[in-house]
Amino acid sequence: MGEVDPAFIQEPEHRPKLSVIQAEGIPSIDLSPLYTHLSGDSDSVSDPISLQGLVKEIGSASKHWGFFQVINHGVPLEKRQRIEDATRKFFAQSLEEKRKIRRDEVKVLGYFDTELTKNVRDWKEVFDFTVQEPTLVPASLEPDDKEVTEWYNQWPEYPPDLREACQEYAKDMVNLALKLLELIALSLDLPAKRFVEFLEDHTSFIRLNHYPPCPSPDLALGVGRHKDAGALTILAQDDVGGLEVKRKSDGE
Incomplete structure (x- = not known):
């Protein structure tokens, strides 16, 4: 078993539970x-x-x-398979190739491999793109700031079909997200469009995660504990387990 950079090592109470635990219900x-x-x-x-x-x-x-x-x-299975195939080809490239579209302070979308969660580095690499292009966002965190800035996606040269696969998949995911928000609104005895009406100029994005094999899986996490900031998160499920979720009712 190889050594892991201390930047990746989780505190003992937050390390992964390697025993298989599958919640019921x-x-x-x-x-x-x-x-x-x-x-x-x-x-x-x-x-x-x-x-x-x-x-x-x-x-x-x-x-x-x-x-x-x-x-x-x-969401059609063939669209899911297409984006997965293109994603695997992208992440299989050399680090040098992937970093040609590395995100930074100016280009906030694209490839990234040094993300921190709770000040601990995640054992993963990601590719981010927004659904709407350009995506308009506030220029600052000040509530009275009326200025906006534009976010643009970065697309790799290889694989050549990644961009189209991502854009087609994104359309279906937006439709699914809006339907789920309508159902959630109805469950609260609100009009179906109550939440959707706020999201005409939404900032939805899709993240493609790649988790390389870890030499010390008892010490590191692909993504550390966190809460997502958006209105709704949809996770694609594949044949690799590992997701841990704290149940809202009791925290288990």
Whole structure:
């Protein structure tokens, strides 16, 4: 077993639990009623009973877990496979090639391999891109600052199909996110579009994560403990386990 740079080593209480722990009862929610019964917009439903059941499931999962799995979500498998294939080709390149689109203080999107979470370096490398280009963001953190700045994506030369694969996948993910926000709003007895109306100029982005094999997996984490800052996070599930989530109701 090789040595790990101290910058990656987690404090003992935050190190990964290598024993396989699978929580029971994680909500799995079938979204097929959305695509079977919704006609045009989410306020026009031919089978309101199906929608009511779906809304109830979303509300319960959000209240007690703050996390749930969705199936039959409407994102075509071939688009998922295409972006995964292109992503693997990108990360398989040399560090020199990947760093040609490395993000910095000016170019805030692209490749990055020295990210910190809670002041500990993550055992991962990432590629970030925004859904809307350019993406308009406030020029500063001052609440009264009316100026905006523009974020532009950086795209690698290789693989040549990565850009198109990412952009096509992003469209479907935005649609899924908006549908989920509508369901969450309905579960709170709000109009379906209550949250969506704030997100016309959204700053959604997609992160492609690569976790190289770690020589000391008992010491480091791909991503340290954190809370996401956005309104909603959608995680793509593959055949590699490792995600740990603290349940909202009891912190377990």
